[in-house]
Amino acid sequence: MIQACRREHNTLYGVIDAHFTLVFSVPDMPQKDFTAEVKKQVEGAKAIDFCLRSVIINKDAFSDYFDAFLVPDEGFSSIVKLHDKLYSDKLAYQHRADISYIPHISVANSRDVWLIKKLADEWNARNFNMQGRITSLDIINYENRVITTLEKITLR
Numbered sequence: 001m002i003q004a005c006r007r008e009h010n011t012l013y014g015v016i017d018a019h020f021t022l023v024f025s026v027p028d029m030p031q032k033d034f035t036a037e038v039k040k041q042v043e044g045a046k047a048i049d050f051c052l053r054s055v056i057i058n059k060d061a062f063s064d065y066f067d068a069f070l071v072p073d074e075g076f077s078s079i080v081k082l083h084d085k086l087y088s089d090k091l092a093y094q095h096r097a098d099i100s101y102i103p104h105i106s107v108a109n110s111r112d113v114w115l116i117k118k119l120a121d122e123w124n125a126r127n128f129n130m131q132g133r134i135t136s137l138d139i140i141n142y143e144n145r146v147i148t149t150l151e152k153i154t155l156r
Contacts, residue, residue, distance in 0.1 A: 001128070001130075002018050002070065002105065002107055002130075003018065005068075005107045005108055005119065005123075006018060006106075006107055006108070008108075009068070009107070009108035009109070009110065009115075009119060010106060010107065010108050010109055011065075011109055012106070012109075015142075015145050015146070015147060016140075016142075016147050018105045018106075018107075019105065019138075020079060020103055020104065020105060020134065022079070022082060022083050022086055022137060023038065023083070023086050023087070023091065023094075024094070024096070025142075026091060026094050029090075029091075031139075031141075031150060033090070034091075034139070035139055035150070035151050037089065037090045037091060038086060038137065038139060038153065039153060040089075041085050041086050041088065041089065042082070042085075042086070042137060042153055042155065044156065045082060045085075045155050045156065046155060046156050047133050047134060047135045047155045047156065048075050048078045048079060048082065048133065048134040048155070049074065049075055049131070049132075049133050050072040050074055050075025050076075050078075050079070050103075050131070050132055050133070050134065051072060051073050051074040051075065051129060051130065051131045051132075052070045052071070052072055052073070052105070052128070052129075052130040052131075052132070053073050053128065053129055053130075054070075054071060054073070054123070054124055055068050055069060055070055055071070055107065055119070055120040055123040055124055056068075056069050056071050056102075056104075056120065057069075057113070057116050057117060057120050058102065058104070059113075060109070061099045064111050065109045065110065065111055066109065066110060066111070066112075066113045066116040067104075067106050067108065067109045067116065068106070068107050068108040068109070068116050068119045068120050068123070069102065069104035069105065069106055069107070070104060070105040070106075070107055070123075070130070071102060071103065071104050072103055075103070075134075076103055079103035079134070080101060080103060083101050083103070084101075107119070107123070134155065135154065135155055136152050136153060136154045136155060137152070137153045137155070138151070138152050138153075139151040139152075139153070
């Protein structure tokens with residue numbers, strides 16, 4: 001269901017799979033330092049169970065796009081806490097406190113807010129209950145619309 005919607009309505013379909021983003025790009029830190037910091041911050045972290053039951057609309061802070069986000073009911077606070085922990089030390093200077101962090105899986109994006117509203121309404125009219133578990137974090141490189149996984153960090 002997620003991939004079908006993404007295929008039709010998400011500009012990053014085919015570039016990156018459905019995912020939660022925990023840390024955004026840190027272009028001024030060497031990859032080995034970034035990886036070491038992420039590993040340090042997630043040491044001992046447990047896998048996170050989540051459940052998705054609704055879609056919200058979000059205005060992208062960096063473009064004129066609107067997004068339809070699947071947002072977890074269960075797991076929300078655990079994901080937020082992990083995100084905040086990742087930004088607690090050497091990445092703190094990169095934490096965008098001016099933008100609210102909303103754990104989400106993006107299913108659609110468009111410059112047409114009414115298309116996104118229609119999609120959100122269609123999703124929310126269904127009685128869906130998608131459960132999952134975050135068991136690892138991937139450190140990736142995104143360049144020229146190509147994703148390369150540099151490292152996978154397993155959560156306990």
